[in-house]
Amino acid sequence: MGDLIVVEGLDGAGKRTLSAGLVGTWRAEGRKVATLAFPRYGRSIHADLGAEALRGQHGDTASSVEAMALLWALDRREAADELREMLSTNDIVLLDRYVASNAAYTAARRHQDAAGPAVEWIRQLEFDRFGLPVPDLQLLLRVPVALAAERARHRAATEADRERDAYERDGDLQCRTGEVYDGLAQRHWMSTWEVAGPDTDPQQLAVRISNLLHDGEGVTR
Numbered sequence: 001m002g003d004l005i006v007v008e009g010l011d012g013a014g015k016r017t018l019s020a021g022l023v024g025t026w027r028a029e030g031r032k033v034a035t036l037a038f039p040r041y042g043r044s045i046h047a048d049l050g051a052e053a054l055r056g057q058h059g060d061t062a063s064s065v066e067a068m069a070l071l072w073a074l075d076r077r078e079a080a081d082e083l084r085e086m087l088s089t090n091d092i093v094l095l096d097r098y099v100a101s102n103a104a105y106t107a108a109r110r111h112q113d114a115a116g117p118a119v120e121w122i123r124q125l126e127f128d129r130f131g132l133p134v135p136d137l138q139l140l141l142r143v144p145v146a147l148a149a150e151r152a153r154h155r156a157a158t159e160a161d162r163e164r165d166a167y168e169r170d171g172d173l174q175c176r177t178g179e180v181y182d183g184l185a186q187r188h189w190m191s192t193w194e195v196a197g198p199d200t201d202p203q204q205l206a207v208r209i210s211n212l213l214h215d216g217e218g219v220t221r
């Protein structure tokens with residue numbers, strides 16, 4: 001059974017970039033690694049509907065905090081069997097966003113903190129009711145909100161189909177989401193959390209994570 005490791009953080013924090021660095025390091029060490037990014041655009045109708053809603057389609061869907069959260073959650077529910085299969089055939093499964101994204105953004109939109117009812121609603125929905133696998137470790141890529149926003153703007157300007165969506169344009173929401181993420185990490189919500197900064201070296205982080213999970217010798221926790 002592989003380890004389920006999740007990278008979390010604000011839009012533009014650098015999750016995709018850091019994930020690639022972690023995967024490269026682990027593979028170079030000979031570990032079998034699989035990756036998956038949520039939302040699964042192009043593969044899940046729920047994910048595509050969510051993205052379209054964030055770009056102004058589907059009436060007032062995006063204005064509903066819980067309707068959006070349900071779309072992202074249903075994307076993961078569809079992926080549950082695939083995730084379990086990946087975990088059974090790999091040493092590490094690395095996810096770029098997972099349930100904590102829904103907890104952080106939903107609580108932030110509701111002006112709640114990490115101890116509030118929105119986070120508990122997501123926990124019950126996705127882990128208890130949908131039966132999604134619980135992460136072994138969650139990694140918060142914690143960068144200043146202004147830096148994440150700058151990177152998201154830069155990406156929107158340089159990559160096709162990456163124009164900023166409604167959440168990315170809402171600076172206050174990003175600030176509050178960052179605070180909820182901090183609270184989730186401090187409380188070690190659903191797993192141990194590690195916090196990485198904008199200058200974190202992916203190779204050193206990959207070693208630290210392996211040591212945290214396996215004491216460096218492949219011995220299970």
Ligand SMILES: Nc1ncnc2c1ncn2[C@@H]1O[C@H](COP(=O)(O)OP(=O)(O)O)[C@@H](O)[C@H]1O
Nearest residue numbers: 010011012013014015016017018151152155198
């Ligand atoms: N450590 C870094 N230093 C400089 N630029 C970075 C770094 N990490 C990411 N970026 C750039 O910032 C933008 C957003 O990064 P990305 O990994 O796509 O973020 P996320 O997946 O968190 O939204 C991209 O244009 C990427 O090239």
Ligand SMILES: Cc1cn([C@H]2C[C@H](O)[C@@H](COP(=O)(O)OP(=O)(O)O)O2)c(=O)[nH]c1=O
Nearest residue numbers: 011038039072097098101102105106167168
């Ligand atoms: C996966 C997920 C994302 N989100 C948010 C985070 C982002 O602001 C937005 C879209 O996800 P994101 O990964 O940022 O997609 P994109 O590649 O289009 O930038 O949805 C949730 O609120 N809940 C979730 O479960």
